[in-house]
Amino acid sequence: VYPHLDRHVLFKLHWGGRGKKGEEWRKIVEGDGEEEGFRPKLERMWREQDYLHPRAKLGYFPCNADGNELVIFDPEDHDREISRLVFPRQPRHDRICLTDFYRPLDSGERDVVALQGVTVGDEVTELMAQLERDGEFAEQLFTHGLGVQSAEGLAEWLHSRARQDLGIEPDQGRRYSWGYPACPDQSEHTKVWELLGLEEIGMYLSDGFAVMPEQSTVAIVSHHPQSVYFGMKSGFIPKGKATDELIAGTERGGELPPDDDPEEGESDQEGEMRAPADEVPA
Structure with a gap:
């Protein structure tokens, strides 16, 4: 999981590095001899933490x-047929629907879809509540950021495994999570639970169909080379392969996080037919 942490989003959006540039950014990341930098802090927190418990499920379905x-x-x-996942279609632009990235029913050929669910458990949420009660707000901020990005890193790792299993390039395809523009209806989570049995790894749904524990994600993976992120009011089908952006500072990206500020909510979702819902050790 650690090599797949998005340090750019962690340091900028979660740990307060937004707006820092150049030498100021380097100092806050590396440290200046007086204060611990974000990178050594992350390394120390990862060594010392005992509250993250990664678990994952990955299933392949015709x-x-x-x-x-x-x-x-x-x-x-x-x-x-065992289920149907329903997605909206753009009213304009290229009128994209997520289903466009899979072979049509009348093609006579089955395609394959990967579904995945990951969690780092609920102990980190309990720790954050305790830190808030104790007035340790800075430590709560760092712990929350690490928990969120650990879940995202676990999802990124599992997506990379799916790409390997499917025999596609490391940057091909996309991972889509419910609640985002391409698939906004979170009630569809109930169907994913039936298919993957996510309760077996301690995941559950709130009354409003949100994924719980808080530091958990569920996604559908498209392997199509033209898969793109899109919304109901934006996005077009590319003419060629849509390369998935490598995450700087991760195992795929391999570089230090840049000093530019990411957009709020930026994250890699937020990419063969064997028995479903194999539990994968993390």
Whole structure:
């Protein structure tokens, strides 16, 4: 998980590095001899922490697109439909729907979809509540950021494994999470729970269908080379392969985090047909 942490988002958005540039950014990341820098702090926190408990599930399913619905078939019987995931379509632009990235039902060929769920457990949430009660607000900030980005890093690691399993390039395809513009209806989470059995790794849904514990994510993975992130009011299908951006400072990116400020909410979602929901050690 550690090599897949997005240090850019962690340091800038979660740990207070927004607005820092040049030498000021270097000092806050590396330290200046008087105050601990973000990078050594992250390394120390990772060594010392005992409150993150990564668990993950990854399932592969035969599928086909039927209009705005993705038909999911039984991995043991490719003719038996077991679920349908429903997605909205853009009213304008290229009128993209997430199902467009899968073979249509009338093609006569099954495609494959990967579904994944990850969590780092609820102990980190309990620790944050305790830190707040104790008035340790700075430490709460650092702990919260590490928890959130650990869940995202775990999702990134699992997505990279899916790419390897599917035999595609490390930057091909996209990972989409419910609640974001391409798939806003979080009630669809209930279908993913039925398919993956995420309760087996301690994950559950709130009354409003939000993924719990807080530091957890659920996603659908498209392997199509033209997969892109899009919204109902923005986004077009590219003419060629849409390369997934490498995350600076991670195992894929390999460089130090840049000093530019990411947008709020920036993260890699937020990318063959074997038995579903294999539990994957993290």
